[in-house]
Amino acid sequence: MRDDELTPASVDRFVEQYRRATGLPGVAVAVTKGERIVHAAGYGRAPSGERVTADTPMAVASVSKSFTALAVMQLVEKGKVRLDAPVRDHLPEFVMADGRAATITVRQLLNQTSGMADSTFHEKSLPQPDSLREAVARLRPARLATAPGTHWSYHNTNFQVAARLVEVVGGEPFAAYMKAHVFAPLGMRHSVTVDTERDLPPSARGHLYILGRPVPLPEPHGFGNGSGGVISSAADLTHWMIAQNDQGRGLGGVRVVSARSIAEMRTPSSAGRSYALGWSLGSTPNGAPVVKHGGDLFTSTAEVVLLPETGYGIAVMAGTGLAFDDAGAIADALVAMAEGRRPVSPPAVSPFLLIDVTLAVATAVTLVLAALGLARSRRWAVRRTGRSRWGTASRLALYVLPAALCATAAPIFRVLSRGRDIAWIQLFYIYPTFMIWLVTATLLTIAVLATRTFHLVRPRTEGDAQAFR
Structure with missing residues (x-):
């Protein structure tokens, strides 16, 4: 041969x-x-x-x-x-x-x-x-x-x-x-x-x-x-x-x-x-x-x-x-x-695996941080009482960022790919672990935002202030 x-x-x-x-x-x-x-x-x-x-x-x-x-x-x-x-x-x-x-x-x-x-x-x-x-x-x-x-x-x-x-x-x-x-x-x-x-x-x-x-x-x-x-x-x-x-x-x-x-x-x-x-x-x-x-x-x-x-x-x-x-x-x-050339062998460790593991860890960390944020929402709201409304609003606005990224993911892809079109759901098939992290982060940050907002606007009692001093 x-x-x-x-x-x-x-x-x-x-x-x-x-x-x-x-x-x-x-x-x-x-x-x-x-x-x-x-x-x-x-x-x-x-x-x-x-x-x-x-x-x-x-x-x-x-x-x-x-x-x-x-x-x-x-x-x-x-x-x-x-x-x-x-x-x-x-x-x-x-x-x-x-x-x-x-x-x-x-x-x-x-x-x-x-x-x-x-x-x-x-x-x-x-x-x-x-x-x-x-x-x-x-x-x-x-x-x-x-x-x-x-x-x-x-x-x-x-x-x-x-x-x-x-x-x-x-x-x-x-x-x-x-x-x-x-x-x-x-x-x-x-x-x-x-x-x-x-x-x-x-x-x-x-x-x-x-x-x-x-x-x-x-x-x-x-x-x-x-x-x-x-x-x-x-x-x-x-x-x-x-x-x-x-x-x-x-x-x-x-x-x-x-x-x-x-x-x-x-x-x-x-x-x-x-x-x-x-x-x-x-x-x-x-x-x-x-x-x-x-x-x-x-x-x-x-x-x-x-x-x-x-x-x-x-x-x-x-x-x-x-x-x-x-x-x-x-x-x-x-x-x-x-052509008589040696074929390129696949890498011993797939770069996709390394990316997936990193994003899986990020998803786990997001879950833990969100759980802590939900558990401490009442205490956070009490501590913000009497402080600047703009300062409080700016802190809460940070929780909107994952949702904004999630909503604009398809348009961002179009810009990065020089105009190629894609449906939002199709992004899961190109970046599965990233989109799992992004949707998880979006849902959890919305939950934290809603919980903290609820505790900010609910009537405050004297017991609340004393409980978290």
Whole structure:
């Protein structure tokens, strides 16, 4: 075996080593080279308890964007869609409050230069749609962040509009179109595309690490068809990667898209040179070109990496959420192995564990201090009798700070993440132990504030003063 060759044994060995080091509960991995399936396997268990195998359906999240882009390119090849025509020519229902939206082209949806962005359309924190039709309809009051074609901004709604376009022009529901024209021709027997988290099969749900242990949790509510709704398996993704690496031909020579369209899908815009049509472009540490896309749900992650020079395809689907990026870490390690480099091993002690322990201690300390504050509220109020009202008010105001931070956590996240949108409940999935501490602190400080305020305003008796002298 050459140093730059992946084998089933070397993949198994690394993945099991990674799982032992991190506690990753379940993961599926696929490796192809050219037209050959090197390996497809599952490891560990899903939250439902079933063993993960090569055929276990799991979420690929935003890797779905490459599937949506291919579906659009099929319609382009049939002459039903023009990449550089306004979206509204093909999808008249696509209307926004911003008049510039009339000039958004199909290509700009797929390379994410439409001008739509989380900063002006809060797609996650707004009420969620139940269908692609509703996803497009809710854009009516929205405005653009920038003029179409001038700036790149990663925004899921671009691909929801593109998927709706496929429905309307293709003449059938998006899920049916994908099954008939993409999944079935490529032999992807376990692949579907779904609308919301309610449609996820039990095996496609995931976990968060809390205090170093994987905890199964339901995915928070959200809509993802077109942008993140594909459910697939390791075995199915081998077929997908072979088609990508063989100019649009799957196993057995079945063609789902032309070589010209594959090249088009890997051609970026001048406004976003590292993003093409549903694919990210980059290079390995060795300088080899990479075509890839990652995918993040709040309880699972995925990564598909194509190495055009060597013909390798690597896919990983992990049963832990976006805060941990296990899929990306494993994919990076397998790319390193494919290039003859030593993969980066996970740390002996996870930094997430150290953070969790620190925040768990902070939560315990907060509980103790709050208990003392509640027990001493009457004494505190008596001692404040006769003192400056402003001084007393300023002391009580400090107890409002955790509540203020809790209420503004989502807007603060948007600022720190340069405009990316998030719903308040979703913060629990990114920072679980921090949010547990923050909510605990908020509830307890409100209780102390209410108790001390009550004792301040209640009628004072002579016995109160004598009791606490």
